[in-house]
Amino acid sequence: MGFEFRPATSVREVQDAYELAARVFGPNYFDSKAHKERLLRLEPAQDPRDVVIGRQGGETVAIVRIVDRTVSLAERALKVGGITAVAVRPDVQGQGAGRAVMEAALERSRERGDALSIAFARRAVDGFYWRLGYVGVGCHPRITIRIGESPNESNLRIEDGFRRERMDAYARAYDQTYRNLPLRFVRDESAWDSICERLSWPPTARFVSVLDAARSVGYYVVADGAVIEAAAIESPALLRDVLIHHVGNAGELVLALHPHHPVASQFHRDNHTTSIRHAWDGGHVVRVLDGAGFLAGLAEHAQCDRRTAEVPDTRDHATARQVLLDAAGVVTNGKGMLSPLPAWTRIDEF
Ligand SMILES: CC(C)(COP(=O)(O)OP(=O)(O)OC[C@H]1O[C@@H](n2cnc3c(N)ncnc32)[C@H](O)[C@@H]1OP(=O)(O)O)[C@@H](O)C(=O)NCCC(=O)NCCS
Numbered sequence: 001m002g003f004e005f006r007p008a009t010s011v012r013e014v015q016d017a018y019e020l021a022a023r024v025f026g027p028n029y030f031d032s033k034a035h036k037e038r039l040l041r042l043e044p045a046q047d048p049r050d051v052v053i054g055r056q057g058g059e060t061v062a063i064v065r066i067v068d069r070t071v072s073l074a075e076r077a078l079k080v081g082g083i084t085a086v087a088v089r090p091d092v093q094g095q096g097a098g099r100a101v102m103e104a105a106l107e108r109s110r111e112r113g114d115a116l117s118i119a120f121a122r123r124a125v126d127g128f129y130w131r132l133g134y135v136g137v138g139c140h141p142r143i144t145i146r147i148g149e150s151p152n153e154s155n156l157r158i159e160d161g162f163r164r165e166r167m168d169a170y171a172r173a174y175d176q177t178y179r180n181l182p183l184r185f186v187r188d189e190s191a192w193d194s195i196c197e198r199l200s201w202p203p204t205a206r207f208v209s210v211l212d213a214a215r216s217v218g219y220y221v222v223a224d225g226a227v228i229e230a231a232a233i234e235s236p237a238l239l240r241d242v243l244i245h246h247v248g249n250a251g252e253l254v255l256a257l258h259p260h261h262p263v264a265s266q267f268h269r270d271n272h273t274t275s276i277r278h279a280w281d282g283g284h285v286v287r288v289l290d291g292a293g294f295l296a297g298l299a300e301h302a303q304c305d306r307r308t309a310e311v312p313d314t315r316d317h318a319t320a321r322q323v324l325l326d327a328a329g330v331v332t333n334g335k336g337m338l339s340p341l342p343a344w345t346r347i348d349e350f
Contacts, residue, residue, distance in 0.1 A: 001057045003097060005104040007049035014040075014051045017063035024087035036085070042194050043067050043350075050112075052105040054088070054097050061089040062101040066109060067350050070186040071116065072179070073297030077186060081109035081289075082350045083119035102132050106289070115290035120349040121283055133317035134285035135324040142226060143255040145267050147248050154241045155212065162196050162207040169216035170209075173231035177218075181258050182301050185348045195347055205346065210242055221347060222247055226256040227263075228345040236262035240270075256345065284344055288314050288323045298327055 008014050018040055022033035045051050045065065054062025069080040083105065088097045109117050121129055130136075162170075171192055178184045185191070199207055205223040209216055210232065218232030218239055227247055232239040240263055247253055257264045288294050291312040314320040 003061070003100065004055045005062070005097075005100045006053065006055075007104070007108050008045075008051040008053050010048055013053060013060070014045050014048050016060040017051050017053045017065075018085070020060050020089060021063050021065075021085045021087045024089065025085075038197075039085075042197055043190075049108060052101060052108050054101045054104075056092065061092050062097045063087050064101050064105040066105060066112070066114075069118065069350070071118075071183045072186050073183055073294070074300030076293070076297040076300065078115040078183075078290075078293060078297060079113055081105075081112060081114035081117045083117055083121075084350050086119070086121075098128065099132065106132070106287070110289055115288075115293045117287040117289055119285050120344075120346075121285050129285040129287075130321070131317065132287065133314070133320035134287040135321050137284050137286050137324070141256065141259055141264075143257065143259065143264055143267070145248075145253040145255065147244055147251050147253055154238060154245065156217065156238060156242050157211050158242065158246055159209045159211055160206065161209070162199050163209060163216075164196055166209055166216040166219075167192050167196070169233065170219050170231070173218045173233045176233060177231035177236065177262055181260060182298075185344070199347075208246070210239065218242075220247070221345070223256075223346065225249070226254040228256045229347055230255075230257065230261070230263050232263075236266045239263050240266050286324060288320045290314070291320070291323050294323065294327075 008017060018036050019033075022036045023029060025032045025036070050066040050068075052064045052066070053060050063085055064083060065085040067082040067084055069082045070077050071080055072078070083102075086098070086102065088101070106117060117134070119129060119134065167189070171187065171189075174187060187195070199205060205221050205228065207221050208219060210218040210220065217234060218230070220230040220239070220243060221228050227243060230239055230243065243253060243255075243263070255261075255264055255267070259265075259268075291314040295312075312319050312323050314323060
């Protein structure tokens with residue numbers, strides 16, 4: 001029986017597709033269903049067309065959900081289609097439905113005007129996304145800092161947990177600290193809301209507010225023994241002291257932060273011995289949809305003149321991949337940039 005791949009056209013089709021995703025993803029149906037329902041509540045599919053489906057014989061056999069995101073590159077805001085809930089009913093897997101539903105999702109993303117398609121994917125390394133023009137960009141630096149002497153005494157104190165009432169301060173700290181890093185996710189109020197929710201079930205990361213008297217001046221997040229995000233409204237030097245005091249362990253502190261993150265740079269300037277390890281297979285995959293916009297943003301970021309004679313045809317998967325692979329060359333140009341692309345963390349996963 002023939003397949004049909006297209007955007008959903010009704011709430012009913014969206015619900016059917018989410019039901020399929022709940023059945024395909026584990027570890028068991030009820031937990032998985034509760035999880036998917038929570039995600040849908042958090043980010044309702046306002047436009048059903050952002051849920052792309054595969055149908056066969058009147059039944060839904062495949063789903064891809066596209067969520068709205070924005071990343072910034074230099075001063076540009078690039079619209080992102082976040083790819084999530086990619087699933088094919090087990091009895092039709094291996095017959096091309098996964099590929100076809102993803103092709104339909106890319107078409108929908110182009111129609112939405114997305115410049116990039118991004119997935120945080122467990123399958124980043126098995127070739128599924130690569131065949132569709134995506135490139136793994138998960139640069140996960142782990143910077144080990146040896147803490148020689150005690151840092152300056154600081155008046156700052158910490159408080160465990162994400163506090164909704166402090167959200168404005170978190171947002172301000174994030175914007176100030178991350179604004180110059182390439183391809184950072186732009187987080188609006190609903191993004192912070194969803195972070196708050198996602199950090200609470202299950203608690204996989206420790207979110208800590210940094211306070212000066214009662215005033216919130218920043219925060220950091222620790223997961224698997226490393227600081228995966230740190231932001232301060234004012235001086236990164238203060239944050240450095242807080243991290244040494246509260247996260248440093250046996251004379252060592254591990255930062256899973258972009259090497260140009262202000263706190264990482266601060267440690268570097270202070271001449272602490274550091275070692276940096278990079279891994280490129282961390283599960284973040286990116287596909288360029290608007291080659292011209294992406295390349296222009298990249299050139300601005302790297303402050304180099306890189307005009308392409310012609311706009312690359314990113315409909316072609318191999319060309320789309322090449323645009324991103326070449327991008328590594330651009331950003332290392334003159335700026336000595338270690339990691340061209342962002343050190344995204346689980347906080348931004350969708
Ligand atoms: C991943 C999934 C969506 C793929 O769907 P599918 O219908 O089986 O995939 P297709 O038959 O369209 O295969 C598409 C291509 O990817 C390749 N591929 C699929 N799964 C692969 C795997 N595990 N390892 C290597 N390649 C794989 C196929 O060989 C095919 O390549 P080709 O086009 O060059 O022949 C499906 O297996 C699934 O629902 N898995 C469970 C949920 C899941 O893991 N979702 C992804 C979360 S990131």
